[in-house]
Amino acid sequence: MKRDFYEILGVPKDAPADVIKKAYRKVAMETHPDKNPNNKAAEDKFKEAARAYEVLSDPAKRQRYDRFGHQGVDGPGGGGGGQQFHDASDIFEAFGDIFGDFFGQQQGRGQRGGARGGGARRGNDLKYIMQIELKEVLEAQQKPISFESEQDCKPCAGSGAEPGSKPETCTTCNGRGQVVRSQGFFQMATPCPNCRGTGQMIKNPCKTCKGNGRVAVEKKLLVTIPAGVDNGTQLRMTGEGEPGAKGGPAGDLYVEIRVKPDDRFEREGSNLYAELEISYLTALLGGDIEVETLKGKKNLQVPKGAQYGEQVKLPGEGLPSLRGARVGDLVYLLKIVFPKKLNKEEEKLLKQIADIKGQSPGKDKSGFFGF
Ligand SMILES: [Zn+2]
Ligand SMILES: [Zn+2]
Numbered sequence: 001m002k003r004d005f006y007e008i009l010g011v012p013k014d015a016p017a018d019v020i021k022k023a024y025r026k027v028a029m030e031t032h033p034d035k036n037p038n039n040k041a042a043e044d045k046f047k048e049a050a051r052a053y054e055v056l057s058d059p060a061k062r063q064r065y066d067r068f069g070h071q072g073v074d075g076p077g078g079g080g081g082g083q084q085f086h087d088a089s090d091i092f093e094a095f096g097d098i099f100g101d102f103f104g105q106q107q108g109r110g111q112r113g114g115a116r117g118g119g120a121r122r123g124n125d126l127k128y129i130m131q132i133e134l135k136e137v138l139e140a141q142q143k144p145i146s147f148e149s150e151q152d153c154k155p156c157a158g159s160g161a162e163p164g165s166k167p168e169t170c171t172t173c174n175g176r177g178q179v180v181r182s183q184g185f186f187q188m189a190t191p192c193p194n195c196r197g198t199g200q201m202i203k204n205p206c207k208t209c210k211g212n213g214r215v216a217v218e219k220k221l222l223v224t225i226p227a228g229v230d231n232g233t234q235l236r237m238t239g240e241g242e243p244g245a246k247g248g249p250a251g252d253l254y255v256e257i258r259v260k261p262d263d264r265f266e267r268e269g270s271n272l273y274a275e276l277e278i279s280y281l282t283a284l285l286g287g288d289i290e291v292e293t294l295k296g297k298k299n300l301q302v303p304k305g306a307q308y309g310e311q312v313k314l315p316g317e318g319l320p321s322l323r324g325a326r327v328g329d330l331v332y333l334l335k336i337v338f339p340k341k342l343n344k345e346e347e348k349l350l351k352q353i354a355d356i357k358g359q360s361p362g363k364d365k366s367g368f369f370g371f
Pocket of ligand 2: 155
């Protein structure tokens with residue numbers, strides 16, 4: 001026979017949420033496995049209280065429990081989604097925030113992978129996405145960047161304890177940061193719920209970092225981007241990532257390049273491609289055409305008799321390669337544009353040409369012009 005949840009927590013049926021929370025903390029503290037080693041009865045009570053709290057702290061579940069009793073919140077179909085707490089670490093996972101303050105822990109503690117616990121730790125690697133213009137690929141660039149990072153809090157030297165005080169060894173795990181729990185035949189080591197694996201407790205948290213041991217700082221850097229970078233090129237800046245904790249080495253900063261698309265040019269490796277519209281006369285007679293390149297206006301020589309889709313290059317007007325080998329070309333794909341209308345003079349002259357070629361309109365049997 002299951003015990004009544006209200007009875008387990010020792011609260012009246014109309015108890016408000018904060019009373020239920022307080023009552024649960026009290027029961028959980030008394031029956032905590034670390035305080036009652038090898039006491040099966042206490043462990044059962046600890047789990048029972050967690051289940052009671054799980055239901056009574058959730059308004060919907062509590063309502064179902066009030067109407068239908070245990071059936072309303074148990075098992076499949078009960079709609080309860082009843083959580084099965086197998087061991088204490090499940091419970092800490094579910095209600096860690098409650099235990100957090102009742103074991104005297106400070107907010108934010110251990111959230112950053114235990115920055116404060118133990119000794120030196122390498123800072124995290126950071127990634128910075130940098131957008132550049134296609135034009136900037138031509139030459140090495142220096143660009144200032146700024147980003148937020150974390151470093152050890154200066155007043156407490158990263159300990160999280162107010163200057164003058166010291167973090168104390170966690171009494172639950174004796175500073176090991178882990179506790180071993182038995183479950184059936186198994187013994188499992190889990191992070192200590194009291195200190196969240198840091199092995200230390202702070203009674204008097206540092207005011208600057210609120211006991212976290214780390215503070216956010218703005219880092220400013222000048223990044224040198226070599227010529228020839230491409231989308232996705234990663235530049236590694238050793239030691240420019242997040243500062244290490246307690247004298248540990250800093251992480252690295254990875255600057256990832258994104259080259260903004262330029263609608264005039266298509267990039268393929270170190271070559272650039274562009275379309276160029278020319279008149280049918282330029283195609284036939286050839287000529288110099290002013291074109292745009294990344295470095296400004298240049299003259300492009302269109303050969304006589306150029307064909308539609310033909311490629312005409314400006315050697316060396318592409319992009320440098322990152323490895324410093326050769327500079328690419330700027331390649332123009334020719335598109336020949338025919339006029340939709342001719343003036344009288346043009347028409348007369350073109351008809352003369354057609355006569356010469358024996359291709360006057362109406363006389364051309366093949367239907368093709370043989371240029
Ligand atoms: Zn501990
Ligand atoms: Zn501090």
